[in-house]
Amino acid sequence: xxxxxxxxxxxxxxxxxxxxxxxxxxxxxxxxxxxxxxxxxxxxxxxxxxxxxxxxxxxxxxxxxxxxxxxxxxxxxxxxxxxxxxxxxxxxxxxxxxxxxxxxxxxxxxxxxxxxxxxxxxxxxxxxxxxxxxxxxxxxxxxxxxxxxxxxxxxxxxxxxxxxxxxxxxxxxxxxxxxxxxxxxxxxxxxxxxxxxxxxxxxxxxxxxxxxxxxxxxxxxxxxxxxxxxxxxxxxxxxxxxxxxxxxxxxxxxxxxxxxxxxxxxxxxxxxxxxxxxxxxxxxxxxxxxxxxxxxxxxxxxxxxxxxxxxxxxxxxxxxxxxxxxxxxxxxxxxxxxxxxxxxxxxxxxxxxxxxxxxxxxxxxxxxxxxxxxxxxxxxxxxxxxxxxxxxxxxxxxxxxxxxxxxxxxxxxxxxxxxxxxxxxxxxxxxxxxxxxxxxxxxxxxxxxxxxxxxxxxxxxxxxxxxxxxx
Amino acid sequence: xxxxxxxxxxxxxxxxxxxxxxxxxxxxxxxxxxxxxxxxxxxxxxxxxxxxxxxxxxxxxxxxxxxxxxxxxxxxxxxxxxxxxxxxxxxxxxxxxxxxxxxxxxxxxxxxxxxxxxxxxxxxxxxxxxxxxxxxxxxxxxxxxxxxxxxxxxxxxxxxxxxxxxxxxxxxxxxxxxxxxxxxxxxxxxxxxxxxxxxxxxxxxxxxxxxxxxxxxxxxxxxxxxxxxxxxxxxxxxxxxxxxxxxxxxxxxxxxxxxxxxxxxxxxxxxxxxxxxxxxxxxxxxxxxxxxxxxxxxxxxxxxxxxxxxxxxxxxxxxxxxxxxxxxxxxxxxxxxxxxxxxxxxxxxxxxxxxxxxxxxxxxxxxxxxxxxxxxxxxxxxxxxxxxxxxxxxxxxxxxxxxxxxxxxxxxxxxxxxxxxxxxxx
Ligand SMILES: Cc1cc2nc3c(=O)[nH]c(=O)nc-3n(C[C@H](O)[C@H](O)[C@H](O)COP(=O)(O)OP(=O)(O)OC[C@H]3O[C@@H](n4cnc5c(N)ncnc54)[C@H](O)[C@@H]3O)c2cc1C
Ligand SMILES: Cc1cc2nc3c(=O)[nH]c(=O)nc-3n(C[C@H](O)[C@H](O)[C@H](O)COP(=O)(O)OP(=O)(O)OC[C@H]3O[C@@H](n4cnc5c(N)ncnc54)[C@H](O)[C@@H]3O)c2cc1C
Numbered sequence: 001x002x003x004x005x006x007x008x009x010x011x012x013x014x015x016x017x018x019x020x021x022x023x024x025x026x027x028x029x030x031x032x033x034x035x036x037x038x039x040x041x042x043x044x045x046x047x048x049x050x051x052x053x054x055x056x057x058x059x060x061x062x063x064x065x066x067x068x069x070x071x072x073x074x075x076x077x078x079x080x081x082x083x084x085x086x087x088x089x090x091x092x093x094x095x096x097x098x099x100x101x102x103x104x105x106x107x108x109x110x111x112x113x114x115x116x117x118x119x120x121x122x123x124x125x126x127x128x129x130x131x132x133x134x135x136x137x138x139x140x141x142x143x144x145x146x147x148x149x150x151x152x153x154x155x156x157x158x159x160x161x162x163x164x165x166x167x168x169x170x171x172x173x174x175x176x177x178x179x180x181x182x183x184x185x186x187x188x189x190x191x192x193x194x195x196x197x198x199x200x201x202x203x204x205x206x207x208x209x210x211x212x213x214x215x216x217x218x219x220x221x222x223x224x225x226x227x228x229x230x231x232x233x234x235x236x237x238x239x240x241x242x243x244x245x246x247x248x249x250x251x252x253x254x255x256x257x258x259x260x261x262x263x264x265x266x267x268x269x270x271x272x273x274x275x276x277x278x279x280x281x282x283x284x285x286x287x288x289x290x291x292x293x294x295x296x297x298x299x300x301x302x303x304x305x306x307x308x309x310x311x312x313x314x315x316x317x318x319x320x321x322x323x324x325x326x327x328x329x330x331x332x333x334x335x336x337x338x339x340x341x342x343x344x345x346x347x348x349x350x351x352x353x354x355x356x357x358x359x360x361x362x363x364x365x366x367x368x369x370x371x372x373x374x375x376x377x378x379x380x381x382x383x384x385x386x387x388x389x390x391x392x393x394x395x396x397x398x399x400x401x402x403x404x405x406x407x408x409x410x411x412x413x414x415x416x417x418x419x420x421x422x423x424x425x426x427x428x429x430x431x432x433x434x435x436x437x438x439x440x441x442x443x444x445x446x447x448x449x450x451x452x453x454x455x456x457x458x459x460x461x462x463x464x465x466x467x468x469x470x471x
Numbered sequence: 472x473x474x475x476x477x478x479x480x481x482x483x484x485x486x487x488x489x490x491x492x493x494x495x496x497x498x499x500x501x502x503x504x505x506x507x508x509x510x511x512x513x514x515x516x517x518x519x520x521x522x523x524x525x526x527x528x529x530x531x532x533x534x535x536x537x538x539x540x541x542x543x544x545x546x547x548x549x550x551x552x553x554x555x556x557x558x559x560x561x562x563x564x565x566x567x568x569x570x571x572x573x574x575x576x577x578x579x580x581x582x583x584x585x586x587x588x589x590x591x592x593x594x595x596x597x598x599x600x601x602x603x604x605x606x607x608x609x610x611x612x613x614x615x616x617x618x619x620x621x622x623x624x625x626x627x628x629x630x631x632x633x634x635x636x637x638x639x640x641x642x643x644x645x646x647x648x649x650x651x652x653x654x655x656x657x658x659x660x661x662x663x664x665x666x667x668x669x670x671x672x673x674x675x676x677x678x679x680x681x682x683x684x685x686x687x688x689x690x691x692x693x694x695x696x697x698x699x700x701x702x703x704x705x706x707x708x709x710x711x712x713x714x715x716x717x718x719x720x721x722x723x724x725x726x727x728x729x730x731x732x733x734x735x736x737x738x739x740x741x742x743x744x745x746x747x748x749x750x751x752x753x754x755x756x757x758x759x760x761x762x763x764x765x766x767x768x769x770x771x772x773x774x775x776x777x778x779x780x781x782x783x784x785x786x787x788x789x790x791x792x793x794x795x796x797x798x799x800x801x802x803x804x805x806x807x808x809x810x811x812x813x814x815x816x817x818x819x820x821x822x823x824x825x826x827x828x829x830x831x832x833x834x835x836x837x838x839x840x841x842x843x844x845x846x847x848x849x850x851x852x853x854x855x856x857x858x859x860x861x862x863x864x865x866x867x868x869x870x871x872x873x874x875x876x877x878x879x880x881x882x883x884x885x886x887x888x889x890x891x892x893x894x895x896x897x
Pocket of ligand 1: 033035190
């Protein structure tokens with residue numbers, strides 16, 4: 001997310017910019033595996049970069065979503081109290097909101113809560129209403145930012161892990177497979193691997209620890225059980241388990257917070273599931289694990305100072321946008337602006353490109369238009385009348401559009417179109433999506449992957465005898 | 472299949488789904504005397520799930536011989552094509568309203584609406600997935616439902632992997648254990664959380680025993696490992712509360728995990744229509760004529776309750792088609808007067824109501840296996856059963872003479888042990 005936002009921000013200017021990403025799709029690090037909340041800005045404590053940038057970032061999302069056509073909705077949030085001690089914390093949160101001039105932050109009593117969110121636990125005695133909070137499809141935001149940046153001249157290198165960076169002399173030389181990239185500036189937005197990348201130029205800071213969060217997605221049946229994102233009263237160490245109405249109308253519960261050694265440990269656990277559902281049920285008693293359709297986990301990159309690390313380093317030209325833990329998604333647009341400003345101060349010539357294209361067409365989703373509109377679309381393009389994914393009503397036209405926009409893997413298609421994200425989790429549409437990907441690229445079915453190298457999906461019969469499976 | 476430009480604006484009967492249920496319903500509606508029938512399926516070929524079931528074992532009851540899935544489907548299709556019927560394939564039913572306005576989508580006609588005199592819902596079922604049972608672990612490629620693997624192998628000539636662990640002993644998993652072994656894919660074992668198998672006995676014997684594939688009962692997969700592709704799974708025995716005993720866990724190397732953990736009736740359309748659903752079957756509540764809680768909307772096959780034998784699907788659907796036609800032509804039989812409910816060791820009963828003046832076939836599923844038992848229909852009838860298991864549907868013919876002296880309006884069906892009533896079976 002951070003790299004995507006910075007890349008787009010930089011393409012506003014007459015610059016040569018390359019985004020280098022080790023995965024084959026952008027946004028497939030932590031940014032696709034989070035709660036998708038654009039925080040209201042009142043939760044974060046003052047005196048931290050996180051705190052400052054959350055509200056600054058929040059204010060930029062409406063416009064960003066309008067320009068780039070990804071899913072974003074201001075659904076608001078409620079932070080709830082079960083007892084007087086909680087209420088004290090709520091007072092503080094509300095005060096933080098007022099101090100930042102965040103509109104609409106106020107404390108509700110039980111009657112108002114029952115009226116607005118009747119399915120909450122009846123023992124809740126007060127809540128802070130944060131109307132500025134929203135939800136976003138974070139992967140869609142990443143795709144859209146990068147598609148827009150590419151339209152504005154960004155060089156995109158995916159499937160290209162940076163393995164070494166030579167510093168010293170007149171600039172930096174980045175090795176990421178293929179031709180090394182000569183550059184004046186490198187921005188390290190490598191998420192949980194930012195420490196590793198910083199070490200490539202000899203820096204010992206920042207250090208990054210991983211904190212895993214598990215999330216559980218529930219069936220659409222529960223769709224309107226809450227309107228707003230529901231937060232428990234936070235403790236000094238955790239925001240707790242939330243109940244999140246996602247942009248797509250499903251309910252998600254999570255995230256847990258668990259220190260992990262392995263920075264790529266995205267395994268869900270039995271303990272995580274049990275904790276999540278117990279705590280979520282405390283907020284909204286109607287939630288049950290029986291409605292779970294999918295689960296995932298992401299790892300937060302926590303820097304040594306427990307704050308965002310944004311700015312220049314002792315290595316000339318090497319900048320960090322690291323330690324971007326929660327609310328990093330929210331803050332991303334503000335982080336991008338801040339960083340570009342810093343690059344300017346460090347001597348990068350920020351000459352605006354008048355031809356900068358700020359908007360991208362919103363992809364059509366059959367599921368979110370009326371039958372009348374769909375009928376018209378199908379008159380013009382009959383591929384809108386062929387359903388590929390029945391749970392989420394995704395048509396062949398949308399699949400083709402996603403491939404045109406850069407989807408190369410099954411997950412790339414899934415996160416762009418929702419094909420395979422519904423209740424049957426791809427049971428019916430996987431083979432069809434694979435066929436469409438294969439046809440478009442002229443590849444064999446056995447070359448199609450879930451999300452890049454090593455994640456092959458099927459084998460040809462003649463591959464059985466070979467010792468090695470494809471990579 | 473047919474030039475869809477000929478699609479009418481109105482049909483006597485529209486059948487949603489062209490699996491065995493849809494085909495039998497369409498056939499029987501035509502035989503009962505309606506003039507115009509449209510059968511719709513989103514797949515390119517009619518036949519439903521049968522098209523990927525290339526093994527034999529279909530039709531013993533209905534045709535008195537053993538056919539493969541596609542052969543069974545072809546018998547019905549051939550019969551259908553002798554009648555005048557419109558078949559729209561590659562065509563998705565988006566919506567059915569209570570007034571029976573059916574919205575269709577297909578590349579051939581775009582988005583169109585047709586009005587139906589009666590509707591038969593025959594959308595079949597979908598498979599339960601990993602998410603539904605929340606197997607902890609990573610999310611690599613190589614975890615899929617057994618039905619998807621079946622499609623890859625049987626319809627596309629591809630293999631899901633080289634070494635596949637099967638979770639759940641549902642029929643599709645059992646059939647796939649054999650299929651993959653024949654294809655040269657190793658199957659280290661089938662793991663079933665329940666103390667009993669969930670597939671038909673004949674499949675346990677023919678697909679596992681005959682191929683030396685071990686079936687581990689009371690055992691489940693507790694974790695999936697692998698970043699990009701499955702590398703191994705951890706399995707552990709469970710106690711009688713189905714809680715895994717992690718101290719006895721071990722890992723099994725594999726690159727594929729197939730889930731065969733059950734089917735769920737595909738009832739999105741039924742929900743949109745506001746049909747009453749039965750939580751025990753996850754399908755619509757139906758009368759003895761297979762009519763749902765909406766007038767003129769009938770349902771049959773896996774959409775109503777999960778069947779293990781296609782022959783019963785066909786029988787049930789013939790009934791649904793016949794009654795859809797009777798509805799349209801104003802020859803509806805008298806309404807049902809007796810409600811059926813599930814009693815001891817009965818998980819579900821279909822249909823939900825019957826009439827005392829006709830003969831009915833009632834289908835039941837038991838909760839747990841039972842050796843020698845009585846099947847009791849209230850106080851009016853009882854019958855000896857040999858061995859019942861949840862995997863095999865029990866059918867009961869209810870004849871008018873059983874009910875001659877019965878004047879109540881509801882009957883409970885129990886399956887109880889034959890020796891000491893109420894005693895738990897081991
Ligand atoms: C469970 C969870 C819930 C969260 N919920 C929220 C929320 O609701 N709201 C919110 O605002 N924030 C939330 N966050 C935080 C938010 O997700 C992160 O702040 C944000 O995604 C960080 O973005 P990033 O670009 O820094 O990291 P990433 O998305 O991980 O991006 C880093 C990228 O760098 C690539 N990379 C790494 N090493 C190399 C290399 N050597 N060469 C090339 N590429 C490399 C990676 O592949 C990756 O794509 C949550 C986080 C978690 C874990
Ligand atoms: C792997 C497997 C092995 C089996 N083995 C045997 C066996 O050996 N012997 C035996 O007797 N039985 C067997 N069965 C059981 C039997 O095949 C099924 O019970 C039967 O196919 C169910 O028929 P159906 O018509 O209800 O559903 P399906 O066959 O699933 O047909 C439903 C049809 O509806 C279509 N549809 C759904 N929604 C829509 C929509 N909105 N618009 C348009 N079309 C739609 C689907 O595309 C599908 O074609 C097996 C089943 C499976 C899955």
